[in-house]
Amino acid sequence: MPPPSPSPSGRLQWADVPPPLRARLETTLGAPVTEAVTPSGGFGHQLAAALRLAGGRRVFVKAAPDDEPLTAANLHEAAALDALPPYAPAPDLLGVHRTAGWTAVVIAHLDGPDPDLSPASGDVEQTWALLDSLTAAPAPASYVAAVSAAPSAAGLLHGWKELRDDPPDDLAPAARSHLPRLAELEAAWPALATGDRVVHGDLRADNMVRDHDRGVTFVDWAHATTGPACVDAASLAPQLVLTGHAPADVARLLLDHPATAGSPDTTTAFLAALTGHWHRNARRPAPPGAPGLRDYQHRAAAAGLALLNHRLS
Ligand SMILES: Nc1ncnc2c1ncn2[C@@H]1O[C@H](COP(=O)(O)OP(=O)(O)OP(=O)(O)O)[C@@H](O)[C@H]1O
Ligand SMILES: [Mg+2]
Structure with a gap:
């Protein structure tokens, strides 16, 4: 064959x-x-x-x-x-x-489209509520055991150090002016990445389905792990900016949401590591079989940076 x-x-x-x-x-x-x-x-x-x-x-x-x-x-x-x-x-x-x-x-099989994460949609509120209930209590022992075989990927999430050491000409001025701080924040992330909550680990609209019966449901649990409660909420935040939410509104939500409000330093460190990863990877050659990936990373990098600017100022 x-x-x-x-x-x-x-x-x-x-x-x-x-x-x-x-x-x-x-x-x-x-x-x-x-x-x-x-x-x-x-x-x-x-x-x-x-x-x-x-x-x-x-x-x-x-x-x-x-x-x-x-x-x-x-x-x-x-x-x-x-x-x-x-x-x-x-x-x-x-x-x-x-x-x-x-x-x-x-x-x-779940029956329905990806949720609509734009500001006018009720799917956003439902997703925030799901993240609240998902992270309110420690993960059960059976789940912890099931996901523990995979090595932690926290150390793979970075980019600012490389960009600080060799800043590309097209780096956004908002990133350039914060490079030492962003590199410091992402370096702090791996030590903060441990926790006892369920973490989906790759929360985007295309990893959710709005099922006709169940409502918004998370799919693609390939990166499932345990970690701090803030990870999925902080991952969702730049996705909302990408779908038209004002960065200031999303930044405010992160300050208030039960999953992120109690751990501002961990939330900022994770967001910095994730955004650094996007900024670095968006500049690499496109991998085969993944059309659209680099374009998405460029847009996600800008969205993450807009949120970080609210948290750093
Ligand atoms: N249980 C399901 N029922 C119906 N549709 C689903 C289901 N799980 C996933 N999907 C749809 O299929 C798409 C691909 O599935 P999934 O994200 O799990 O695959 P993948 O190959 O791991 O994706 P990625 O491209 O994110 O690596 C999702 O974006 C979603 O729209
Ligand atoms: Mg997927």
């Missing part, structure tokens, strides 16, 4: 999955697949598709070859989904199948 190639959208397709794995999934699910719909969101190149089965039932499947790091990420997501507490806004894990050198993770 020729090596699978990313589709124009950047994603592997159902037809790229080795036939023995497709057959195993159809046997387990009890019906042939009649349609595979690839969502437009996200940047990954693995299979991520809503499968419709004969009879009408739908399931969501993520699959990749075992020699790709994506499979380890999918297995981590499966372990997290299986152990999340019932109050977590997440779909159920339905199964994990390994055949022909590939692994597929089958997840309950």
Whole structure:
């Protein structure tokens, strides 16, 4: 079989999955697949598709070859989904199948679009409320055990030190004037990254679905971990700036929200590390199979910087 190639959208397709794995999934699910719909969101190149089965039932499947790091990420997501507490806004894990050198993770299908995070939408308020209830209490021991196998990624989130040491000509003046402080803040983040709360770790509109029955639900738990309560709320903040919220309004929300209000230093250090990561990575060559990623990082970098300017002034 020729090596699978990313589709124009950047994603592997159902037809790229080795036939023995497709057959195993159809046997387990009890019906042939009649349609595979690839969502437009996200940047990954693995299979991520809503499968419709004969009879009408739908399931969501993520699959990749075992020699790709994506499979380890999918297995981590499966372990997290299986152990999340019932109050977590997440779909159920339905199964994990390994055949022909590939692994597929089958997840309950959510029916609806990505939430609308623009200022006029009620989805934003619902998302903040979800983050409040998700982080109000320590994560259960089963979840802590399930996600503990993955090494901490906190040290990978940085960029300001490199930009301080060799500032590019196009660096925004607002960043240039704060470079030493931003480098100091991101350096502080790894030591502050420990905590006992559930952390989704990659909260953006395309990692959520507004399900017709459940409302806003978080998907793509591949980066799930434990950490301080502020991480997901601080990750959401630049996403809101990207969808039209005034940075001053979002900065005020971070000062008030239960997940972030009690830990201003940790929140600022995380936001600095995340924004530094975007500023650094946006300038790197585009990786294959992820169209749009660098453009997104440029925009996210500007949004994060706008929030940091409120927190540093
Ligand atoms: N359980 C689900 N039901 C329906 N749609 C889903 C479900 N999970 C994810 N999606 C949709 O599929 C898209 C891709 O899924 P997901 O983000 O999990 O894949 P990924 O390959 O890990 O993505 P990324 O590009 O973020 O790396 C999401 O943006 C979302 O729109
Ligand atoms: Mg995703």
